[in-house]
Amino acid sequence: MSDKFAYVRRFAPYNWLIGTGDYTYKWDQLQQQEAIARLRSVHFGATGYIALLDRDGRALVSPVNKAVEGKLASEMPPVERAALEEMTASAKRGGGFINYQWPNPTTGKLETKTALVRIVEPRGWIVIATMFNAELQSALDAEIKIYEQGANQRSLNMVLAILGALSIALLGSLLFSRWSKQLFNNYHQQNLDQQSALLASEQKLAIILDSVEAFIYIKGMDYRYLYANRQVQALFGKPMNEIVGCGDEAFFNQETANNIRSNDRRA
Numbered sequence: 001m002s003d004k005f006a007y008v009r010r011f012a013p014y015n016w017l018i019g020t021g022d023y024t025y026k027w028d029q030l031q032q033q034e035a036i037a038r039l040r041s042v043h044f045g046a047t048g049y050i051a052l053l054d055r056d057g058r059a060l061v062s063p064v065n066k067a068v069e070g071k072l073a074s075e076m077p078p079v080e081r082a083a084l085e086e087m088t089a090s091a092k093r094g095g096g097f098i099n100y101q102w103p104n105p106t107t108g109k110l111e112t113k114t115a116l117v118r119i120v121e122p123r124g125w126i127v128i129a130t131m132f133n134a135e136l137q138s139a140l141d142a143e144i145k146i147y148e149q150g151a152n153q154r155s156l157n158m159v160l161a162i163l164g165a166l167s168i169a170l171l172g173s174l175l176f177s178r179w180s181k182q183l184f185n186n187y188h189q190q191n192l193d194q195q196s197a198l199l200a201s202e203q204k205l206a207i208i209l210d211s212v213e214a215f216i217y218i219k220g221m222d223y224r225y226l227y228a229n230r231q232v233q234a235l236f237g238k239p240m241n242e243i244v245g246c247g248d249e250a251f252f253n254q255e256t257a258n259n260i261r262s263n264d265r266r267a
Contacts, residue, residue, distance in 0.1 A: 007195050012244075013218060013227045020194065032123070036061055039127070042168060048131035051115075055124030057088045064105050079103065079110065090117045091126040104132065129168070136162065223247055223261055 008019035040061050042050045052061035057073045068076055073084035083100040090098050095118040101110045115130035140162075215235065218227040228236070228243045236243060236251050248257035 009195070012240075015220070015226045044168070045131055045135050047135050048129070051128040051130060053084065053088065053091075053126040053128070055119075055126070057084055057126075059084070060125070087115065087117050087126060087128055091119045095119060099133070102132075219264065223264065 006019055008017055010017055036052065039050045039052055040063060043063070049063045050061065051059070051063070054060055059068045059071055059076075062068050065080075068080060073081045073088065076084065079101055080103075083102055086098060086100055090096060096116070098115055098117060099112055100115065102113045103109070104111045112133045113130050114133055114136060115128050118127050119125070120127050213231065214229075215231045216227075216229040217225055217232045220226050224245055224247050225243050228240060233240060233243065238251075248260045251257075252260065
């Protein structure tokens, strides 16, 4: 069984049940797919990117090595396993910066990387903004040289830019959470608007049928009343709720009831 939100109304003239709804898990899946696609597209510098693990340490996004996606740390080679276990442990401690070894996809050699690790709720995702130290160091060395030449402000800006790049995924996840909430509210409001329109249509039809100076009624296959307009209610001297579900014998003698039934025509 799956959770589902729905809205249902009974259309009395025809005894119809009209409803609309959607499964909550489908909405959650769409949100997750959108978030993963957005994080996968984030890159900074030549080697910087965003990786994503679930709360169990399973790799959800690994842009430079898609072969590990869908695998737990225990299913990976020793180097990758050690790195992911360190990331998971850091996230459980509250997150922060860590250094670890990772194969360089260009050279195949192990190199040191720096990553900023955070847990993002409510899904418990572990978001990792990571970059090889060699690229970080070259950028820092260049800025140090400029700093030594007197460009203090530019050096500070570069350091801030690097820290900002490592933090962008975390900020993006918060913005996406707000965006998805607004999207869900809009979707829910559309459902409410459709339901209001359906109710208004039902009420208009009832008004039209009641305003006609004719005896209008609807019966089911068992010849019991499903609907009776104002004229029929006045004839029987009963309100709608005391007419619906009854046969003609409740209002006429048996001979008259049989005669009425013989004259009824199915539509």
